Amino acid sequence: MISERRIASLRETGRLSGARWCPSPNYGPRPEGANISLLVVHNISLPPGQFGGPEIENFFCNRLDPAAHPYFETIADIQVSAHALIRRDGEVVQFVSLLDRAWHAGRSCFDGREECNDFSIGVELEGADDIPYTEAQYRALAGIAHQVMMAWPEIDAGRITGHSDIAPGRKTDPGPAFDWQYFMACLDTRSGSGELA
Structure with a gap:
C-alpha cells in the first residue's frame, strides 16, 4: 500500500514519486475552490506517429524548433503542457506540479462542469490513436492513477476519462488503441503498491 508519508508529500508538493522533473512554463494557479477531482488521459507524438525523440519535452517547454519538421511550423507557437508524460518504455516525465493548472x-466539459483544466490532472501517453500502447505505459499510468486517487479521493475510476470524452468532436485521444478495460484491470492490481511502474 502506498505510504501515508508519500500521499502527504504528493498533496504538499504535487510531485509524482519516481518522475523525472522537466518544468514547463505553461501553467497557472488553479482557481480558488477548484478541487482536484478528475484525471484526463491524452496521447501525443512528435512528429505525429514517431516516438523516442526530445520533441514532446521541447514542445511543452516552448523550445520546439519549427524548422526541424514541417508539422512543427503549425504548432511551434502554441503554449500547452500536461502534468506528466509517459514514454513508450514507461518513463514518467513531469512538467507541472499536480497542484497547479496545466494547459x-x-x-x-465533464459531468456538466466546464474548463476541465481548472480541476483536472492531465497525463499524456507517448502514442497515437491507432497504435497500441505498451505494457509499460499501462503499468505507469495505473501507478500514477493510484497515487492520485489516494491523494485526492474525489477521483475514483469513474472520474478517469479520455480527452475525447471531455472535448468530443474536437479531440480523439487516447483513441481506439487505448484499452480502457485492460487499464482498469491494471489499476486494480496496482492498488496495493502505488508505484509508477
Whole structure:
C-alpha cells in the first residue's frame, strides 16, 4: 500500500514519486475552490506517429524548433503542457506540479462542469490513436492513477476519462488503441503498491 508519508508529500508538493522533473512554463494557479477531482488521459507524438525523440519535452517547454519538421511550423507557437508524460518504455516525465493548472484540456466539459483544466490532472501517453500502447505505459499510468486517487479521493475510476470524452468532436485521444478495460484491470492490481511502474 502506498505510504501515508508519500500521499502527504504528493498533496504538499504535487510531485509524482519516481518522475523525472522537466518544468514547463505553461501553467497557472488553479482557481480558488477548484478541487482536484478528475484525471484526463491524452496521447501525443512528435512528429505525429514517431516516438523516442526530445520533441514532446521541447514542445511543452516552448523550445520546439519549427524548422526541424514541417508539422512543427503549425504548432511551434502554441503554449500547452500536461502534468506528466509517459514514454513508450514507461518513463514518467513531469512538467507541472499536480497542484497547479496545466494547459492540457482546452475547451472541455465533464459531468456538466466546464474548463476541465481548472480541476483536472492531465497525463499524456507517448502514442497515437491507432497504435497500441505498451505494457509499460499501462503499468505507469495505473501507478500514477493510484497515487492520485489516494491523494485526492474525489477521483475514483469513474472520474478517469479520455480527452475525447471531455472535448468530443474536437479531440480523439487516447483513441481506439487505448484499452480502457485492460487499464482498469491494471489499476486494480496496482492498488496495493502505488508505484509508477
